[in-house]
Amino acid sequence: MLSWRERCLLGIQRVLAQAFAPLTWLLTVGWMRLGRRYRILDRSAVRRRFRDLLVEGDGPVIVCANHLTVIDSLLLIWALASVWNGALKSALFPWNVPEKSNYYKNPLLCAFCYLGKCLPIVRRGPRVEIRKVLDRVAYLLTRGESVMLFPEGGRSRSGRVSLENFAYGVGTVLQEVPRARVLCVYLRGVEQGGFCDLPPSGERFYVDLKMLTPRTEQTGRRGARDLATQVVETLVEMECRYFEKSA
């Protein structure tokens, strides 16, 4: 349970992030589109589908994607909603849980992450600290916000979604917020080989979406594992579909 102070701080971050969204998005998308010449394939269809999936069912949404580059969350935010829709409707601008050591390197990046609705986490940090972040995530979901998580817990070193190496954090969050739905997103640059920091300039990105409502009879760690496994198995299926299409 979050304290009154923590809830206020999240509320302030949300208000500021939404207010500055036009600026932060235009800078980010401008850099991706003009500086890096990235393109999202069928972007309008992807955004329409995202909006439709959000309103089709009840419950907050956890966006769960595969993870290959350091800018996946930026690419996904760009792919899923326009700057104006994201600025006006908070659920279309998901919160993020980035690894603290990767992004919180200088005051400018810290400010950018804050306005990008980031909640930093230390992946192998003390359980108490991880618990605090998961509590914030659960609180935001119960308030109708959407949150983006990478169930693999880091970039896939093999370049493919792995059923061997994924964390159960998403399962823990789903146990906390049983009403939550999971929007599985498969994102991949068409020239993407393995994992990398930045995709090459001019890359075009394929995006596929599938809504999932994971359920389990199990509790505790077993329940978290079961729920997270369902999410990652869905991402594996989506990846197979991508490679079948592109073969």
Place this chain on the structure above:
Amino acid sequence: MDQSETYNKIVKLITPYVKNTAALEAANSSTRILEDLEVNSARLVDIILAIEDEFSVAIDDEAADRVQTLGDAVEVVLARSAVR
């Protein structure tokens, strides 16, 4: 169940998750599961669940957090078996 038997069973349970097999061959009670055996930290949950199944014990989060070495795992199992 004695300490040595428990230790051997735990090593067997951990083996599928070990990346540094050379370290496993030379392992002893003070061998660190994550650092020395290079087990992925996300797999610690699977190891705890496997230990619970094998020894029919329940390990809470605090006890699981204390498991750093093979010896710690043995201690936790023996302590839980004693109170069962």
